[in-house]
Amino acid sequence: MHIPFCRSKCPYCDFYSMRADESVKEQYVISLKSRIAAQMADFGCKADTLYIGGGTPSVLGAVKISEIVKSASPFLTDNAEITVECNPYALSSDFFKELAQSGVNRISMGLQSAVDSERKCLGRLSNAESVKKAVISAQNADISNISLDVMLGIPHQTEKTLSETLDFCLSLGIPHISTYILKLEEGTLFYKNQKSLSLPDDDAVAEMYLMVCEALENNGIMQYEISNFAKTDFESRHNLKYWNCEEYLGLGPAAHSFLDGKRFYFERDLNVFLNGAKPVPDGTGGDFTEYAMLRLRLCEGLLNRETEKRFRSKIPDEMIKKSAIFIDNGFMESDEIGLRLTKKGFLLSNSILAEIL
Numbered sequence: 001m002h003i004p005f006c007r008s009k010c011p012y013c014d015f016y017s018m019r020a021d022e023s024v025k026e027q028y029v030i031s032l033k034s035r036i037a038a039q040m041a042d043f044g045c046k047a048d049t050l051y052i053g054g055g056t057p058s059v060l061g062a063v064k065i066s067e068i069v070k071s072a073s074p075f076l077t078d079n080a081e082i083t084v085e086c087n088p089y090a091l092s093s094d095f096f097k098e099l100a101q102s103g104v105n106r107i108s109m110g111l112q113s114a115v116d117s118e119r120k121c122l123g124r125l126s127n128a129e130s131v132k133k134a135v136i137s138a139q140n141a142d143i144s145n146i147s148l149d150v151m152l153g154i155p156h157q158t159e160k161t162l163s164e165t166l167d168f169c170l171s172l173g174i175p176h177i178s179t180y181i182l183k184l185e186e187g188t189l190f191y192k193n194q195k196s197l198s199l200p201d202d203d204a205v206a207e208m209y210l211m212v213c214e215a216l217e218n219n220g221i222m223q224y225e226i227s228n229f230a231k232t233d234f235e236s237r238h239n240l241k242y243w244n245c246e247e248y249l250g251l252g253p254a255a256h257s258f259l260d261g262k263r264f265y266f267e268r269d270l271n272v273f274l275n276g277a278k279p280v281p282d283g284t285g286g287d288f289t290e291y292a293m294l295r296l297r298l299c300e301g302l303l304n305r306e307t308e309k310r311f312r313s314k315i316p317d318e319m320i321k322k323s324a325i326f327i328d329n330g331f332m333e334s335d336e337i338g339l340r341l342t343k344k345g346f347l348l349s350n351s352i353l354a355e356i357l
Contacts, residue, residue, distance in 0.1 A: 001255070002053060002055060002250065003085075007059055008125065010123040010124070011122070012188055012190045015054070016268040028270070029060065032251060032252065036075065037071065039249060047077070048080050049237050050238075052065065054085055062095045065104075069082060069103050070103075080103075082105050082106060083238060084104050085108045085109075088109050091137065093137040100141045105143060106145040107138050107146045108178075109135070109146065109148050112151045113157070114168035115128070121154070122154060135148075135172050136172075144175070146176065148176075148178070149177075150166070150178070150179045152205055153181050153200055154199075155197050157200055158200070162208050166215050178227055178229075224299050225297050243294050244294070245294050252266060254268040264281050265282055267280060291310065292315075292319070304338050305338075315338060326345065326352055326355075332352070
């Protein structure tokens with residue numbers, strides 16, 4: 001579920017979001033709740049994950065988020081993973097207690113950096129100490145499954161400052177960390193001002209990425225996807241749905257869905273959504289090429305066993321042949337189990353996938 005509201009727009013973000021007053025937020029929650037009932041009533045099964053993202057869902061406040069979760073609860077399995085994205089700015093211990101009581105059992109927070117000068121450049125409203133307080137408040141509310149977002153390649157970042165950020169995460173006992181390399185998206189303030197940004201070069205960012213992989217794995221937080229690391233049993237069950245090319249329902253403006261082999265989405269327009277518009281068809285999905293592209297984001301890679309189960313044939317010989325040059329140069333690995341990218345290969349994943357698929 002996409003919550004398209006933020007207190008302010010970060011200079012690197014191109015997600016669909018805006019500022020809104022309380023009446024608009026209230027109207028949106030009412031609309032979202034009615035959509036949940038209408039959409040889920042048609043299915044003969046329950047969802048086992050719920051992800052409330054944004055935007056910044058926490059700007060709704062705990063009461064409104066709890067309303068959304070409770071309205072979805074009849075359509076969720078008993079052990080569902082329920083995640084809420086939060087900006088740690090001004091979150092009280094009562095906020096997390098309210099979420100926990102409604103059934104929320106996973107929190108994703110946008111740390112980006114624990115170095116306050118870097119956070120300020122990224123438009124973050126809180127300092128690292130505020131993030132620490134928010135994490136401890138969530139833990140005290142018995143929400144131990146917490147993920148922090150960390151960005152690489154941001155202005156003025158060095159391996160030293162990145163190490164400070166990783167040490168900050170480790171000191172809090174965080175079981176899941178997502179790392180994203182900054183991309184200058186068209187239409188953002190960073191894109192407009194890119195010539196004035198003091199950004200590390202590509203080689204430096206590559207070294208940072210490999211450093212993150214090593215540092216986290218040395219501390220028991222293992223990489224399981226290009227950008228994601230977790231302690232055992234703390235992998236994001238929801239995001240694994242995407243990477244396994246499984247079905248999901250998206251609600252809210254700009255939200256995408258994949259059901260019954262078909263893809264569809266809601267327009268990036270809040271008023272259109274509030275006026276009851278139906279989602280826009282977006283073709284079919286789930287063929288071998290798409291499945292292979294998504295599975296190769298995972299450290300586990302593309303497995304012969306699962307590929308044969310899904311498509312009645314193993315990984316095509318032609319694909320293995322095209323992968324040979326990348327295998328020889330240490331960017332991929334292949335054996336009887338399947339085909340996968342190495343850590344070095346993840347850095348060039350888009351280019352490699354374009355060649356072999």
